[in-house]
Amino acid sequence: MNRIVVGGASLAGLRACESLRTGGYTGTITLIGAEPHEPYDRPPLSKALLKGDWEPERVQLRKPAEIEGLGLDMRLGMVATAFDAASRVVTLQTGEAIAGDGVIIATGSAPRPLAGQPDLDGVVMLRTLDDSLDLRRRLADRPKVVVIGAGFIGLEVAATAAQTGCSVTVLEFAPAPMMRGLGAEMGEVVARVHDRNGVSVRCGVEVTDILGDDRVTGVVAGGEKYDADVVVVGVGVSPATQWLADSGLELRDGIVCNDSLCAAPGVYAAGDCARWVNNLFGEAGEEMRIEHWTNAAEQGAAAAANLLSDFAGVDPIPYAPVPFFWSDQFDSRIQFVGRAHGDDDVRVVMGDLDGKFVALYGHGGRLRGVLGVSLPRMVMPYRKLLVERASWDDAIRHAEEVAQRT
Ligand SMILES: Cc1cc2nc3c(=O)[nH]c(=O)nc-3n(C[C@H](O)[C@H](O)[C@H](O)COP(=O)(O)OP(=O)(O)OC[C@H]3O[C@@H](n4cnc5c(N)ncnc54)[C@H](O)[C@@H]3O)c2cc1C
Helix, strand or coil: CCEEEEECCCHHHHHHHHHHHHCCCCCEEEEEECCCCCCECCHHHHCHHHHCCCCHHHHECCCHHHHHHCCCEEEECCCEEEEECCCCEEEECCCCEEECCEEEECCCEEECCCCCCCCCECEECCCCHHHHHHHHHHHCCCCEEEEECCCHHHHHHHHHHHHCCCEEEEEECCCCCCHHHHHHHHHHHHHHHHHHCCCEEEECCCEEEEEECCEEEEEEECCEEEECCEEEECCCEEECCHHHCCCCCCECCCEECCCCCEEECCEEECHHHEEEEECCCCCCCEEECCCCHHHHHHHHHHHHHHHHHHHCCCCCCCCCCCCEEEEEECCEEEEEEECCCCCCEEEEEEECCCCCEEEEEEECCEEEEEEEECCHHHHCCHHHHHHCCCEHHHHHHHHHHHHHHC
């Protein structure tokens, strides 16, 4: 192979490039990234960088010399506008067409605006380094902040804004925060963390209007008006796949891949934009798309390794990880390993809900996920049980043994 094209120069794209080189690929790697920056880390954008504790240099994923060592044909500040899966040709905004013997798509995701979201000064969304620095400047004036959406990014912004001295209200349509990631019962527990720290979290309210002329002045939700100088819209992300509309790839809330991350011959996908079949879950595998750091890193490396296997005539390895994410809100470090569904049984097996604790999530007699709050060493050991598809009873027994030992 003479050239591999990697679309998206962030976590999954960078890990793909590194995995290609460690896998022995010596040909050209063209890495295309829409942002002008070298690959950087997003988690600090709602935490240490937003708070002002870190400066932008600290979020770089690799030192300049490490990037240079990869010997990339790097095209930053360059948007890929089209792709043809049959010929594996990527077209750039300049009209340049680049053909790859292999292509890895890692264009991530982008914040979803509200329907009819007005274009007012002070209404912002958070995804990029530039978004974070802009919001940080706004928070410095201690504005009244309304966060729309109590998902994990919205709640992290709320916590950081409160810690920088802003008054903060979070408005959420669902009955509890973080419903998708944690379910209702544990979502309530997260709401209490915010409550204790002075953030007002209003759930079960629908935002019907964002007010202002040039600048935002408030939000109407559930029939009430909330004054606001800054409104952060954090209602979720969509996979960045618009540029693939005519590519011939199957798109369904992400790029549809098989269990080895292959979307079409010689075309692989990784990170927030990839939808694939994880054989570790469900009877015949579960289709999933994950919007978290650990998956983007591992999947980028796996997609690249599978592309190289493919071209070497070796069977690619199915990508079947146990999903994991973390979120830092005030002093709470939330960690979740596995999958949560709305209908899970949830059992607290260690600690207490108003401090540090571990809770198991199970369904159909099997362990499905484990939540830990501020007990970092207690969560990852359950990964092994999830890989083994442990029964609910075995998981409870394990938890009891751990509790006895500690
Ligand atoms: C504020 C914030 C905080 C987070 N905190 C956590 C956390 O605490 N824990 C956790 O587990 N996860 C967290 N995440 C999620 C995690 O950062 C993402 O899952 C991860 O960044 C996904 O990596 P990716 O490479 O798939 O996509 P992205 O990081 O989205 O990168 C995709 C890149 O592709 C570029 N791109 C898109 N379209 C094109 C195109 N057409 N042409 C060229 N380039 C293109 C984009 O500009 C972008 O740079 C956070 C995310 C954000 C935004």
